[in-house]
Amino acid sequence: MHTIARDAAAPDFLLSVEGLTVSFDGFKAVNDLSFYVDKNEIRVIIGPNGAGKTTVLDLICGRTKATAGSIRFRDIELTRLSENRIVEAGVGRKFQTPSIYEDLTVFENLEISFPRGRSVFGALAFRRDAAVSERIEEIAEMIFLKDHLAERAAFLSHGQKQWLEIGMLLIQDPELLMLDEPVAGMSVAERRKTAELLHKIIVGRSVIVIEHDMKFVEDIAHRVTVLHQGKVLSEGSMERVKNDPKVVEVYLGH
Numbered sequence: 001m002h003t004i005a006r007d008a009a010a011p012d013f014l015l016s017v018e019g020l021t022v023s024f025d026g027f028k029a030v031n032d033l034s035f036y037v038d039k040n041e042i043r044v045i046i047g048p049n050g051a052g053k054t055t056v057l058d059l060i061c062g063r064t065k066a067t068a069g070s071i072r073f074r075d076i077e078l079t080r081l082s083e084n085r086i087v088e089a090g091v092g093r094k095f096q097t098p099s100i101y102e103d104l105t106v107f108e109n110l111e112i113s114f115p116r117g118r119s120v121f122g123a124l125a126f127r128r129d130a131a132v133s134e135r136i137e138e139i140a141e142m143i144f145l146k147d148h149l150a151e152r153a154a155f156l157s158h159g160q161k162q163w164l165e166i167g168m169l170l171i172q173d174p175e176l177l178m179l180d181e182p183v184a185g186m187s188v189a190e191r192r193k194t195a196e197l198l199h200k201i202i203v204g205r206s207v208i209v210i211e212h213d214m215k216f217v218e219d220i221a222h223r224v225t226v227l228h229q230g231k232v233l234s235e236g237s238m239e240r241v242k243n244d245p246k247v248v249e250v251y252l253g254h
């Protein structure tokens with residue numbers, strides 16, 4: 001076994017994607033892709049339809065297996081792990097359509113998402129229950145649903161359902177949270193509140209968001225990665241990316 005000496009000056013990335021490639025019947029949807037996400041960073045991935053954005057999230061969460069390359073999360077190589085192991089390692093992922101339990105209340109939706117087996121309270125069930133309830137209230141406040149805890153999820157607005165699903169991921173305390181078009185179908189006010197929510201939740205975690213709404217991207221992104229044909233076309237601040245002629249040509253100009 002050999003160890004790789006860490007360069008003291010190197011930034012401490014939470015996620016390092018290097019040379020990532022996935023080939024579907026010879027078509028490379030993601031092609032030798034490399035990018036790095038810092039701790040406490042909100043990274044937004046943008047790009048034209050079919051650029052490979054969703055496939056990148058599928059690869060990180062283990063839903064799709066890479067043909068080549070590596071995905072390092074903290075010091076764990078994710079390309080070799082199952083989807084469940086990746087969740088346990090601290091990666092949460094929200095898909096485009098909310099997958100909440102409509103017949104359950106907001107409280108119950110959060111309760112069933114609370115990670116089992118992590119309790120330090122052992123057989124003292126009532127102490128565990130108190131800790132769970134406290135955590136549920138904390139999350140409900142964060143996702144603007146504190147006054148809706150007893151309400152059935154079916155009666156929530158589309159935006160509130162999206163927040164509930166984010167809450168169901170937050171209660172598992174992932175260090176990396178990935179969101180696929182979280183504000184699609186939301187009102188302007190809901191979009192604003194979602195931006196506020198994202199800025200709150202990056203304490204102690206990083207977030208990767210796929211988004212097409214440029215106003216929302218401007219509100220949230222620390223850095224933007226523009227994908228095109230499975231590769232990074234441009235990367236940097238929104239200001240920089242927005243003024244990059246290559247990005248205007250393939251994406252923003254359309």
Ligand SMILES: Nc1ncnc2c1ncn2[C@@H]1O[C@H](COP(=O)(O)OP(=O)(O)OP(=O)(O)O)[C@@H](O)[C@H]1O
Nearest residue numbers: 024028029047048049050051052053054055056227
């Ligand atoms: N399982 C698969 N089998 C074959 N081709 C696939 C598979 N998954 C994705 N692709 C192809 O890979 C390319 C990238 O798709 P992907 O969904 O990642 O793009 P995207 O950037 O998320 O697009 P959009 O903005 O439309 O959601 C597309 O051409 C798509 O058809």
